[in-house]
Amino acid sequence: MKTKSVLEFADVKAIAAAAEAEALKNNWAVSIAIVDDGGHLLSFQRLDGAAPISAHIAPGKAHTAAMGRRESKVYEDMINGGRVSFLSAPNLEGMLEGGVPILKDGQCLGAVGVSGVKSNEDAQIAKAGIAAIGL
Numbered sequence: 001m002k003t004k005s006v007l008e009f010a011d012v013k014a015i016a017a018a019a020e021a022e023a024l025k026n027n028w029a030v031s032i033a034i035v036d037d038g039g040h041l042l043s044f045q046r047l048d049g050a051a052p053i054s055a056h057i058a059p060g061k062a063h064t065a066a067m068g069r070r071e072s073k074v075y076e077d078m079i080n081g082g083r084v085s086f087l088s089a090p091n092l093e094g095m096l097e098g099g100v101p102i103l104k105d106g107q108c109l110g111a112v113g114v115s116g117v118k119s120n121e122d123a124q125i126a127k128a129g130i131a132a133i134g135l
Helices: 009-025 054-068 073-080 084-088 119-131
Strands: 031-036 041-046 099-104 107-115
Touching (some): 009 031, 009 041, 009 107, 009 119, 031 054, 031 119, 041 054, 054 073, 054 099, 054 107, 073 084, 099 119, 107 119
Antiparallel strands (some): 031 041, 031 107, 099 107
16 A cells, blocks of 8 residues: 655645745735645635636646646647637636646645736746745
8 A cells, every 4th residue: 555645734725825925925806726636625715806707717737736636738739739629628717827736756745726816927927836844
């Protein structure tokens, strides 16, 4: 039997705080979602001024990154590259850049999804959050 690391609540709080700090530092109004390795929501925050739709998109990006064990941008790139049939993939809701998996020792612990600014900036915020726990 293998053992696997899991996100603890303290990790989730650290990720959320660091992601929020990155967004506020840049004056970006976003929604930030953190999910476990099964895509289940652990934390959500919609910063002041974030568009209401971002509250739906951020969890979708996080879910997609966790379930696929890769950044949601991979799916966006596949679709933009002409593989439009991938749009029919089940249970992948946020196939836009901004969902980043939390990986440790080759295992996915969860993911962070951000929505509200340019996609690369969403990913920047997610990665800043993950960096707060040393990953």
